[in-house]
Amino acid sequence: MFFQLRETKKSDVDTYDQVRQLITATLHQECPQHSSKHHILYTANLQLEQYKEAKEFFYAQCDVTTSLGTFSKEAYDKANKNYHQLYLIIRAYMHLSDERQREHFNHHFRFSKEQIETMYDYYAHYSTHVKTLALEEGFWHALKEDLIPLLTQLE
Template sequence: MFFQLKETPVKILDTYDKIYELVKAILHFECPDHRAQHHILYTANMQLEAYREAKDFYRRYDDPSYALGCLSREAYEQANKQFHQLSTIIRGYMHLSEDSKRDHFNHHFRFSKEKIDKMHQLFEQKHHHKLLKLEALFYERLKEDVAPLLTQFE
């Protein structure tokens, strides 16, 4: 008696799958303290609130007349940037969570398909980023590339 192994079909990822995977990876990187019993959006909103609090805190001490005041300005701008990027990523994740709109999103991203493909290929090779200790920088640049694509939804 001969046994035949069933060949598992290789799933070809479309643009929707790729951008959704990238957005999910960004959220998980942004929320390193995410726990399995919570939804990722709960943890992401907690992180968003932390950025808002940091933004409000440093805004009060913004004074260019002394060095720590300048540092407070830089910290405020950084917290503001992180807040807006994460907010955009969260909104994009919520839009992309509707699997029924897969065709709509594939159509929407048709002009950015090559860019998304390249970003996804780099993401799949993340073991190189860890080896060179570029992981944080990689995710920062990935957010900068993905956020403009997600702002087109609204």
């Protein structure tokens, strides 16, 4: 009697594809006003400009002696954080758009492979569980917080 091992079917999605799908999904989430008439980078750059204008406005209004000034400081901090996160996501999207660099990025992400697979699996089950419980905003925020440190290595 011979025993045959069953081959487990591995998906053809490598780390490069996983990160690219996560980045693309995050970029679309960051730009809900995106129209199919435009490229996603056009819409993302418009959103980036809006964050920049908000930063400038709230920075000019900062005054720790008033409640509105304190609110402006908090709003400035949030606009600044959103600006820098979106900037990193845009840059990562641009880097990962070059298909010729697949081997380079697969090599680059080899130490983070398990973390990327965990994020990707979570994203794959997003519509099943997260949407059912109406936790979309928290999911996208948590995904960005886990993804941003990986993206800072690309620059």
